[in-house]
Amino acid sequence: MFYPEKRDGFSRTGKFEVEGRTVQTPAILEVGEIPEWDFGLAPTSLKFISEELYSRLRPINEEVEILTSLHLLSPRQLVQVFEDLSKEGVSPKPLYAASSALPSNVSLLIYLGADLVDNVLAIAKAYSGIYFLGEVEVEISKLRRLPCNCIHCRNRVVDEVENLLETTAKHNTEMLRMEVEKCRRLILNEELRNYVEGKVKLNPEFTAALRLSDSLRNHSTFPRFRKSRCNFSALESSSRFEVRYFFERALECYKPFSDTVLLLPCTARKPYLTSRTHRALRSKVKVNVNEIIISSPLVVPREFELLYPAVNYDTPVTGHWSEEEVSFVAGWLKRFIEKGGFRKVVAHVTGGYRKVVERVEDEVEAEVVYTAEKDVLSDESIERLKQEIESKGKVDLYRRILEHMLSYQFGITWSGKVAGRYPELELLEGKKRLARVDRIYGMLDIYEKIAAYLLEKNIYTVEIGDFEVKGTIFAGGVLRADEKIRPNDVVVFHNSRIFGVGLAAMSGKEMAGSEKGIAINVKRKFSF
Ligand SMILES: [Zn+2]
Structure with a gap:
């Protein structure tokens, strides 16, 4: 056996x-x-x-x-x-x-x-x-x-x-x-x-x-979220399932709000917002526009920076970008700029990052301006950036991040109050927790109200038999499962008495089809 x-x-x-x-x-x-x-x-x-x-x-x-x-x-x-x-x-x-x-x-x-x-x-x-x-x-x-x-x-x-x-x-x-x-x-x-x-x-x-x-090969059993760091050390790294999925899904879910987009270089520290460079820049310039972070092989609109693999990867940094890297990254950058329908692109980047932007410059309709010379944090660079993007108004960035995560992970929209200290963000309704950032996997963990909503809409749900649910649910106890489910997805299980939130250990298809093995690791349960 x-x-x-x-x-x-x-x-x-x-x-x-x-x-x-x-x-x-x-x-x-x-x-x-x-x-x-x-x-x-x-x-x-x-x-x-x-x-x-x-x-x-x-x-x-x-x-x-x-x-x-x-x-x-x-x-x-x-x-x-x-x-x-x-x-x-x-x-x-x-x-x-x-x-x-x-x-x-x-x-x-x-x-x-x-x-x-x-x-x-x-x-x-x-x-x-x-x-x-x-x-x-x-x-x-x-x-x-x-x-x-x-x-x-x-x-x-x-x-x-x-x-x-x-x-x-x-x-x-x-x-x-x-x-x-x-x-x-x-x-x-x-x-x-x-x-x-x-x-x-x-x-x-x-x-x-x-x-x-x-x-x-068919990658339908590959996870969207992982607890391990992605080491992008090889040419093959950019064709990993998680990279392809990230690009396609982020592009699908991306909903920018401004006419202008600010392009920034990636940082060694993740999430980018916790890095010294991004923090210093934001303390000097009020950023009220959309931002896209250029890396290799990733291109990450700010709203997706807490999602895997953007939240947990490493890439060799030498200052030199190979032709393959430039054209791969430029290709995706172009698609994000087009999706955003931006009229102006403010590229606050230097070196290889700038090469990437120069590659797309003639191919996008937006006007492209460069604001950084040598050092993105120098007084001159910061002054030029201020002239290009500073304006009144305030954007609720953390809320946008959580909304984009909900859309990316479950395809739903939800509004609530944002609490917590970045990146440990939470979405609340009154005092009740709706969702919380899970930094380990680069995704959201959800609580009763959103779980009930997913159940109602039949999204990422697993129907199980009427047995008492303890720490794990085995495949033998699964009656039906959403075919979209991949290992490591947050799922909602239910029977006639209870429902709850768990982490999928296998794909939805496998849960429903097989008799053996762990299907779900239970996180919390609620009674109807
Ligand atoms: Zn020996």
């Missing part, structure tokens, strides 16, 4: 009960302890030569889905086999990538959806004289001493090891096990993507597979 637990994109952790023992997945199965499953008569690659033949010769098992020798597939084929298995949603069986895993590719296999791997290749490599140093493979004949401290290698001189190949096989297995364990930890922390983006750089084929996965 397989009980999925924590999801992070295509990957997940879980418990797999097999032949009387329980393994925590993703897991490595060792040769000798692999159950007598049907491995079929042909490797997965046959699928791309003859679908018909493969369907006759492929492995068929009740408790596990087996794919074999995936390291022999092209990047496109690799992505394809995982996509085919998850087409109908998430696979209820664990996916076992047999004879496929090496320390260099196992994180990619797990990212793509493998729950189980084995040490077949690690052993085969050992018997062909290859010793793993992490993901680096070295010839054992070139070593004088075994450079590892595991129980198999510790303090041993190569020439004196009697059963050298067997020892190497055991060591290689440990190296692979360590890598699988890393991935398990990273999934629990929702950080696997950061790691895989770095890891795929070891091999252009792995990089190609990640890129193809981003562009070809």
Whole structure:
């Protein structure tokens, strides 16, 4: 039996009960302890030569889905086999990538959806004289001493090891096990993507597979909000699901109020409003216009700065912007300026940020003025900025931020009183709390009144059976769920007696369709 637990994109952790023992997945199965499953008569690659033949010769098992020798597939084929298995949603069986895993590719296999791997290749490599140093493979004949401290290698001189190949096989297995364990930890922390983006750089084929996965696969099980920091260190970072979703959703929900938009550079500290630069600027200039913050790869209208990933990311800052960065960011900036219908763009930016604005200057109808020279906080720069944007009137920025968050997250509008100290904002009605900023996930948490409203409108709702609700709701207890729900979404569950707010642990489709695993982690409940 397989009980999925924590999801992070295509990957997940879980418990797999097999032949009387329980393994925590993703897991490595060792040769000798692999159950007598049907491995079929042909490797997965046959699928791309003859679908018909493969369907006759492929492995068929009740408790596990087996794919074999995936390291022999092209990047496109690799992505394809995982996509085919998850087409109908998430696979209820664990996916076992047999004879496929090496320390260099196992994180990619797990990212793509493998729950189980084995040490077949690690052993085969050992018997062909290859010793793993992490993901680096070295010839054992070139070593004088075994450079590892595991129980198999510790303090041993190569020439004196009697059963050298067997020892190497055991060591290689440990190296692979360590890598699988890393991935398990990273999934629990929702950080696997950061790691895989770095890891795929070891091999252009792995990089190609990640890129193809981003562009070809269905990402309906990916979360919109995450508790981990987004490290935008690679070219692939800008094609992450959360980046694409953020842009599209923010563009959809963006409701500017002024004719002028002020463009500002991003800051290392997030949210931007808490940074020294943005605070200093706002203390000198009264900002009563819309603002858009330029970063790489993000472009963030001020109203969305508390949402994930804008609220929690890091990007390498060198002052140099590559051509790809400039054109990617400029493309989205242009769309936000057009959506806002702004008549004037005041660009208070320098260096690479300015390059981005110059790229869109001729393509937008708005008049573009630059107000900063060298330092955005210098007296001259501030004076010019004042001349361009200062006016009377006052904008309730925090209210706008909360309204945009409600629209982005639930597609609803609500008015209330704003309280709290930025960024810990709350929306109140009288003394009753309606919603509160959850900085960890970069979203809003909601309370009774908004939960009741969502229930009435049937938005992000989950109908459950009439049982007593404790800390978690299992998929088996779910009767119906909104198909829009993704893991980490704030949802409203209900039965005939109570309703409440919780955090989705799986997608709505999976909650409704599967029998096992945690569906919702309960935050609070109310009676009707
Ligand atoms: Zn070792």
